[in-house]
Amino acid sequence: MADEITLIAAAFIVLKNKQKKKRLWIRPYLNRRETLDNLSLEISLDNKLFKKFTRMSKGDFDFLLNKIGPKIKRNDTNMRTAISVTTRLAITLRFLATGDSFKSLMYLFRVSDASISTIIPEVCAAIIEGLKEYIKKPSGVTEWKQVAKDFKDRWNFPHCLGALDGKHVAITCPPNSGSQYYNYKQFYSIVLFAVTDARYNFLYVHAGVQGSISDGGVFRHTAFGKALLRQTLNIPHPETLPGREMLTPYIFLADDAFPLTENICKPYTLDLNIGSPKRVCNYRISRARRIVENSFGILCSVFRILHTTIDVELKHVQDIVVACAHLHNFLRRNTRARSLYSPPGTFDSEDIDVGRIMPGSWRDDEQSLTDLRILGRNATTRAKAIRDEFMHYFMTEQGRVAWQDKYLEGTSSR
Structure with missing residues (x-):
């Protein structure tokens, strides 16, 4: 009798496990972020498009990345690879440049909207600290x-x-x-x-x-x-x-x-x-x-x-608001940056x-x-x-x- 009860309990547990749907750690199309080309990578190859996309030149982007990169970098784990500092900064600049929703940015950068909701505040705080001078x-x-x-x-x-x-x-x-x-x-x-x-x-x-x-x-x-x-x-x-x-x-x-x-x-x-x-x-x-x-x-x-x-x-x-002000001064720091950020005719x-x-x-x-x-x-x-x-x-x-x-x-x- 005891053996029958044990067998029934074991069968019930196996059936329950089969019925339980496994939850994805990360959606497959997001997990292919590093292996598939996406729009942001294509744009980085064209200087004019890059400036419109991020509101700054590639040189200014790299300069800013060196300034705040160590503050926004995250380490890889056994479970997954960390989102790169380049992607983190690009997501934030695109958000500031357009005001797009987190969902829209998710499809563009192949980063979950939950991660984006964490990335943007962290990068904005890093921009304020890195550009405080x-x-x-x-x-x-x-x-x-x-x-x-x-x-x-x-x-x-x-x-x-x-x-x-x-x-x-x-x-x-x-x-x-x-x-x-x-x-x-x-x-x-x-x-x-x-x-x-x-x-x-x-x-x-x-x-x-x-x-x-x-x-x-x-x-x-x-x-x-x-x-x-x-x-x-x-x-x-x-x-x-x-x-x-x-x-x-x-x-x-x-x-x-x-x-x-x-x-x-x-x-x-x-x-x-x-x-x-x-x-x-x-x-x-x-x-x-x-x-x-x-x-x-x-x-x-x-x-x-x-x-x-x-x-x-x-x-x-x-x-978010104060980070925009710091970027304003940063992009007016020299003649070349000013000409891109505020070309002739911008001001009264x-x-x-x-x-x-x-x-x-x-x-x-x-x-x-x-x-x-x-x-x-x-x-x-x-x-x-x-x-x-x-x-x-x-x-x-x-x-x-x-x-x-x-x-x-x-x-x-x-």
Whole structure:
């Protein structure tokens, strides 16, 4: 009897094992990644296609790979071969360049979507760490004065240390977040705040503040904003403008989304008659502040992930956005890289002979990201006096630009 029971139990176990379907460790078509040609490998053989595919030249790709390769490399195991560092970087750059879904990238690179969801955050974090020297806030008076000199030489605006702006980056609604990330434009977002120099490079970036925050909260939330308001940025001490007597602080240029303070200057909103001193001052402020608008414009037109609604975990969104900013500065590091990343016609330009501003090509997509608007500010008397001093300076012989009047006739105020 016992033997019969044993035989029945053994037969039951064998039958159960036969019925149990084995789970694949990896899908066969994905497992043939290294042996079969795929589109990404074909493209790597054509320099022009490679640049469009990854948004950088093959030389820049190899340079970046050497920078971050050790940080993203994974070891082979007895079970399977690790995904190569080249494929990991290519997947991430393609994701940033297009905003394609993980499923779409899976078919393109023969890497599972589960692996891609891990690879992209890891590579973005490695890009930020490996390229951290490309976004560096000036640390002392000498470096800040070099930034101010560039603004004076290139944009005829003295005592300017940078241009401030913010952009809403669309995201899917985070779980259990309520309306924290729901902005005034009626979509969920985080805010990308940035400071740029006179050459379209980022001096400082911060991403992650909830889209619903307003009334100066975004600016005050950042380490940069806190340091500026507490006067711990080590910026130069006030000096007189050429030909003037009043000690005038060094400033950052902003729009009406930011508070008017001793170190933040923004346009006037009243008494803007054509040819008036305030209108002239607004033009000069807006002309120099366009740098940050153009920087955001080229960033978003190249890295199209910023044109989409980013559908990843919230904890990874910040690294994705900041990694794009680091790549922006990296791709503008020399003349050759700049010519590929931002060719002539990319940024706004000026036709002095006819008095016209020629829009850059990035503006074709400018509606895809929304300006940060935090309207209504109480300005101190001191801050207003400083802005008035710049206004008076721009009307003097030393501060006047000979062709500025051409831009004031028939143009709208800002």
